[in-house]
Amino acid sequence: xxxxxxxxxxxxxxVNSNPYHKVALQMFCRRLGFNLDEQEMIHKIYGRTxxxxxxxxxxxxxxxxxxxxxxxxxxxxYQELYKPHIQPLAGLREFLQLLDLQxxxxxxxxxxPRMNVDFTLGNTGLSGFFSIILDESxxxxxxxxxxxxxxxxxxxxxPPERCIIFEDSLSGVAAAQAAGCKVVGVxxxxxxxxxxxxxxxxxxxxxxxxxxxxRQINLL
Numbered sequence: 700x701x702x703x704x705x706x707x708x709x710x711x712x713x714v715n716s717n718p719y720h721k722v723a724l725q726m727f728c729r730r731l732g733f734n735l736d737e738q739e740m741i742h743k744i745y746g747r748t749x750x751x752x753x754x755x756x757x758x759x760x761x762x763x764x765x766x767x768x769x770x771x772x773x774x775x776x777y778q779e780l781y782k783p784h785i786q787p788l789a790g791l792r793e794f795l796q797l798l799d800l801q802x803x804x805x806x807x808x809x810x811x812p813r814m815n816v817d818f819t820l821g822n823t824g825l826s827g828f829f830s831i832i833l834d835e836s837x838x839x840x841x842x843x844x845x846x847x848x849x850x851x852x853x854x855x856x857x858p859p860e861r862c863i864i865f866e867d868s869l870s871g872v873a874a875a876q877a878a879g880c881k882v883v884g885v886x887x888x889x890x891x892x893x894x895x896x897x898x899x900x901x902x903x904x905x906x907x908x909x910x911x912x913x914r915q916i917n918l919l
């Protein structure tokens with residue numbers, strides 16, 4: 700039987716970028732005349748594609764070209780805010796090096812646009828660790844729909860139950876579980892209590908060993 704693979708969400712997992720996304724979203728939405736509170740961001744924005752949340756913001760009544768333009772403008776604002784501070788989550792580089800040494804396959808599966816994937820992996824120096832990358836362009840339905848994780852499993856040539864997903868958002872966890880995957884909750888966005896329904900939780904990747912994960916989630 701093939702060794703289980705690891706699949707990484709990006710924002711809140713590879714980098715702790717959500718605080719910067721939050722500021723960029725608030726600034727951008729204020730420019731458009733919208734004010735979002737934290738609960739609206741959790742339930743309407745986090746873990747979703749730009750296409751979905753911008754469309755929702757306008758009640759579905761927005762020109763397609765303008766929707767694309769707004770998405771690019773928001774991400775450029777986010778990148779400007781975050782670039783001076785960007786770094787991988789603690790211990791992640793060492794964990795990825797360990798996966799390389801052990802020949803364990805992995806993928807990135809994110810609701811973010813490709814411009815943010817390239818920005819994140821390029822500015823953290825992690826691009827070389829991932830040959831399989833799924834972004835918002837690869838799916839028709841964003842999280843909590845399981846589509847992205849089902850596609851990730853297919854690209855890894857593994858059944859979903861042999862894929863271990865690192866997720867920080869509630870919608871992402873729901874997507875991974877609906878796909879039939881195991882889920883490690885990363886406590887950057889939500890508390891351990893809020894992610895208690897995952898298979899295990901971690902603060903970050905410091906001193907994390909694949910074998911420890913396999914044992915704790917009963918996947919050997």
